[in-house]
Amino acid sequence: MQLDVYVTKQKGLVDEYLDSIMPPPDKHPDIIHKAMRYSLFANAKRLRPILTLASAESVGGNVKQILPIACALELIHTYSLIHDDLPVMDNDDLRRGKPTNHKVFGEAIAILAGDALLTAAFEALSVPEITDAIGSARQLKIINKLAKAAGSAGLIGGQVVDIQSQGKSLDIPELEYIHVHKTGKLILVSIISGAVAAGCSENQLAALSGYGEKLGLAYQIIDDILDVEGESAELGKNTGADSALHKATYPQVLGMKQAKIQAQLLISDAKADLKPLGDKARHLSEIADYILNRKN
């Protein structure tokens, strides 16, 4: 299957499941459910849930069984975008091709919509359907790993250092801390969750963790590059936002040429990590290429 056909199919599954677990938009109090759905069903790539599904497949897992877990990853990612875009954080006006949540619903509802999506992720992860599909031991392990990756030692820690670094010049280790935590940890746990849910071996987990770590960092380096070279219309968010906030980025610290080489190396190494998984990991491999060449 061509990657674009595969991605479209998986996006369809993710969107359908997310729609089935989100409260309807007219449920009281309707503004919060409208706000949650507004950001969740904007034009999103669904990269994290697709990685979860492709990771499960790479170790012989069943996509239908893994879908609720994949969707929880998207709920957490969407909450983090809504909070990151707030005026007191990155103050972004455009996201996923639409005005940001707080621009439409106001800051208070945007904060609460983010809170509600984060909470909904853990509600979605703890349903009996998942227990029936993969067993409670794997389910609880995934909940714990996801909470760690999203918490102050993961995603939130990265965001904290990111906003504290605005206007400062950073060295490579500081910049890498931000990228690995703010973006990398959730991408890595997306991949790990799918593999754990599918009952992977220790060796398979090690291979996929190597892939996930490199992919996560590469993804963010390419994000930095696109913030300089990309088109707002294609990206669905404003370009030049990093330099407007005086944020340190890979192109700025390494130079554009070296940043691109770094991204290529990481993607190449990530793909090499998939070797032991054989042909079942081909979608993960193709996703790595897609990330390197992405324009949005």
Place this chain on the structure above:
Amino acid sequence: MQLDVYVTKQKGLVDEYLDSIMPPPDKHPDIIHKAMRYSLFANAKRLRPILTLASAESVGGNVKQILPIACALELIHTYSLIHDDLPVMDNDDLRRGKPTNHKVFGEAIAILAGDALLTAAFEALSVPEITDAIGSARQLKIINKLAKAAGSAGLIGGQVVDIQSQGKSLDIPELEYIHVHKTGKLILVSIISGAVAAGCSENQLAALSGYGEKLGLAYQIIDDILDVEGESAELGKNTGADSALHKATYPQVLGMKQAKIQAQLLISDAKADLKPLGDKARHLSEIADYILNRKN
């Protein structure tokens, strides 16, 4: 044991366990861990975790086994206070006797500290120690019930209607919706979590749910009364905040005398619900009296 001795003992257990699971205050990035600890270890009543422990005891549960679950309730409660106090929400300056989180750490870190505490609750709830103590079936049931109670159909829904109602005159059902959701659902689930963790029967759960629903509503009515009649120094937060925000309250809608009668009736009915549990529920009964007579 006298209630105050009991409460002091349980608070000690809760504080000690919370301290053991919170990242140390100097852990990188230290500002987020300092901010999380600042609000968590302010002078708090620990009502919700104490209710969880007392509820577990009332059906023969083991306090030490239930403690991690009780503490997760306090993490969620503290996150909700930090976010509710934000300038775009209730704009409060004083909480638990200290300046609010955003006054000390700024709005961005306050939002992230709330996010991190909410996430930490689900990390704490999913550890293997809980599985070993109560089994995965009860553990997953509690995670799911807690997420529901904290989500857009519970606590967050109540906060949404509350901030949308500022400056409007509400009728009793609207006001009750806010109170039941914003405060009642988390108090109720604190009680239910303890009982489920301890392996209660359906009849015991029904009795405790009746108690919890009434206690939760009574607690908030008394909060409204204290906002008018209480002393800021004793409360640890500013009085008159509701009327300053033109918030509808029970004393305003029912009159002060009727509001007090309503609170007394609810507490009396809540205590009556405990009858089938016998002497093991005496701490829950005493906590109900304490809530009726509380000054903070």
